[in-house]
Each structure stands twice: as structure tokens, then as C-alpha cells.
Amino acid sequence: MKADIETLATGLGHPEGPDILPDGRIVMVETFTSRIIAWSPTRGIHDYANCGGGPNACRLGSDGAVYITQNGGTAGTWRAKVMSVPSIQKAWPDGSVEIIVEQIDGYKLQAPNDLSFGPDGRLYFTDPADYDPEDRGLGRIFAVNPDGTGELLDEIPAAFPNGIVAEAGGTIVWVDSYEGGVYRLRPGGKSEKIAQLPEGHVPDGLKIDVNENLWITTYTGGGVDIIKPDGTYIDFLKTGGVPLNCVFEGENLIITDFGDIDTISVAEPMEGRLWRIPVGVRGMELFRGAIA
Structure with a gap:
């Protein structure tokens, strides 16, 4: 199906990982400016916080802070003007930012990518190495407890775990950008492949609707793959870009788009867009949590 796209903002530098704030604003990271930004109908794009480095995604916590996956300041050949350390950060509404996790269970974080609170209050996130299909590193999935401690849940050779989301039953679903696989991780288990996306569809982020179907943004596929919980393919929402x-925002899907280019370079292309697309289905309510 073809998407009916409403463009809310343009000229963005690698926008990623959106969420909805309590006042209805859309919050997201802008990797190329090392900022957290927000959008509203009255204010348009405006600053939320400057976190330095290379923020990859953000998620609203139950404490009112925005939690951030910080890769340290890299994206392909791009390097941030002010580098940070690979970590989980926390940004408050007043713009203050703090690093809350740099290592877990003796493992230094590599380049945290996407994150999701689970029904147990823990913060789950993917931690791949640098994206290099010719020299694939070791991908990891971590969980952080509310007290700041955590554990390594899974370690996957030659994988780039990217988007991650928590299901209602406490399982985790994540996608691998190298092979286009969709995986489910059960508590105490290892990741199991549940679906293979079509050739040329490299997955990035994902969310779940109220019917428990997965909506997966594919940055080389130009759209969103929709699959059932068991991996059965449903449809493809064609967006371009x-x-x-x-x-999800009500029965709309909010998408952060890189633009009509597919190469991340040192040029910092500011061609990203923020889209709103009516899809006729509501998202599963996201879980919220807080890390001390």
C-alpha cells in the first residue's frame, strides 16, 4: 500500500528514534547536530537538549526524562564535533543531560543504537559495533535494571542488532541490519529468528500495534514492512525516502526519514524529514520505566 504522507518538518540531520512527550510534542534525536529536538504544530522544530556525540534513539521514561542511546559520536565516516562515550544518557526537560550507563556486567558499551522499556521496568537496548558489512563485529543485547545494574542478554557474532521493542508478554524483538532478520528473545533464552525480510529491505527501527503486529522501517526498502507476531508477512507500506x-501517535505512524539519499558521509547532509502517516490502527502502548 502507498502511504499518504504529511511532512511535518524538513532539513533534519539524521533524525532517529522518535517518541511522544506528555504534552503531545514529538521528541527525537538529530545525530548530526548531537541534539535532542522536538516538534509541535506551534513551535515547529526546537531544541530539547544537547547531548554531544552521536545520539541514535530516545525513549520517554516514567520519570519525565528522555533516555538516549549514545554511540559516542560516529555514524559511518561521520564524526561528531564534540565526541562523547558510548553510553545510555538521560536528558531532563530543563535541558540537562547525564550519563547513567557506560558499562554493564564488565562489558564496555560499543555503540548503543535503539532502546525500549519493558513491562518489567527494565531498559533494553541494542549495542552493535560500527556498521561495516565487510567486517562484521559482535552484536549485543543488554538490559538495565531500575537501580542502574544490568546484564548481557545475548551476544551475536557478525550481527548488527538495530531496532528493538518489548512485547506485552515480556519478550523482546530486535532486527539485524546485516541479514534482514527479525529475532525474538525470551527471558533467560537466546535470540530466535522469526522472520526474514524481503531482499533489499534493510531493517532499522520497529514498533508494535494493538494487534501485536510488527511495523519495521526499512531504510533501503523505502517503506515499512508489517508482519504478524509469528513472522508471517502482512503488507508493505511504501513511503519512499x-x-x-x-x-505510533493515535492511528498515525510518525516516521523519522533520512532523506532521498542513502549514504552517511562526513558532509552531514541535512535532508532528513519528519513524517506523519495515517495507518488506521493504534500502536500498543509503550512501556515506561526509570533508571536511578
Whole structure:
């Protein structure tokens, strides 16, 4: 199906990982400016916080803070003007930012990518190495407890775990950008492949609707793959561009898009867009949590 796209903002520098704030604003990261930004109908795009480095995604916590996956300041050949350390950060509404996790269970974080609170209050996130299909590193999935401690849940050779989302039953679903696989991780288990996306559809972010179906943005596929919980393919929402991540807003899907280019370079192309697309289905309510 073809998307009916409403463009809310343009000229964005690698926008990613959107969420909805309590006042209805859309919050997201802008990797190329090392900022957290927000959008509203009255204010348009405006600053929320400057976190330095290379923020990859953000998620609203139950404490009112926005939690951020910080890769340290890299994206392909791009490097941030002010580098940070690979970590989980926390940005408050007053613009203050703090690093809350740099290592877990003896593992230094590599380049945290996407994150999701689970029904147990823990923060789950993907931690791939640098994106290099010719020299694939070791991908990891971590969980952080409310007290700041955590554990390594899974370690996957030659994988790039990217988008991640928590299901209602406490399982985690994540996508691998190298092979286009969709995986489910059960508590205490190992990741199991549940679906293979079509050739040329490289997955990035994903969310779940009220019917428990997965909506997966594919940045080389130009749209969103929709699959059932068991991996059965349902449909493809064609958007064009390079959709990176998404979040439901009522019966709309909010998408952060890289633009009409597909190469991340040192040029910092500011061609990203923020889209709103009516899809006729509501998203599953996202879980919220807080890390001390």
C-alpha cells in the first residue's frame, strides 16, 4: 500500500528514534547536530537538549526524562564535533543531560543504537559495533535494571542488532541490519529468528500495534514492512525516502526519514524529514520505566 504522507518538518540531520512527550510534542534525536529536538504544530522544530556525540534513539521514561542511546559520536565516516562515550544518557526537560550507563556486567558499551522499556521496568537496548558489512563485529543485547545494574542478554557474532521493542508478554524483538532478520528473545533464552525480510529491505527501527503486529522501517526498502507476531508477512507500506525509525501517535505512524539519499558521509547532509502517516490502527502502548 502507498502511504499518504504529511511532512511535518524538513532539513533534519539524521533524525532517529522518535517518541511522544506528555504534552503531545514529538521528541527525537538529530545525530548530526548531537541534539535532542522536538516538534509541535506551534513551535515547529526546537531544541530539547544537547547531548554531544552521536545520539541514535530516545525513549520517554516514567520519570519525565528522555533516555538516549549514545554511540559516542560516529555514524559511518561521520564524526561528531564534540565526541562523547558510548553510553545510555538521560536528558531532563530543563535541558540537562547525564550519563547513567557506560558499562554493564564488565562489558564496555560499543555503540548503543535503539532502546525500549519493558513491562518489567527494565531498559533494553541494542549495542552493535560500527556498521561495516565487510567486517562484521559482535552484536549485543543488554538490559538495565531500575537501580542502574544490568546484564548481557545475548551476544551475536557478525550481527548488527538495530531496532528493538518489548512485547506485552515480556519478550523482546530486535532486527539485524546485516541479514534482514527479525529475532525474538525470551527471558533467560537466546535470540530466535522469526522472520526474514524481503531482499533489499534493510531493517532499522520497529514498533508494535494493538494487534501485536510488527511495523519495521526499512531504510533501503523505502517503506515499512508489517508482519504478524509469528513472522508471517502482512503488507508493505511504501513511503519512499530512507525511513529510519517510527512511533505510533493515535492511528498515525510518525516516521523519522533520512532523506532521498542513502549514504552517511562526513558532509552531514541535512535532508532528513519528519513524517506523519495515517495507518488506521493504534500502536500498543509503550512501556515506561526509570533508571536511578
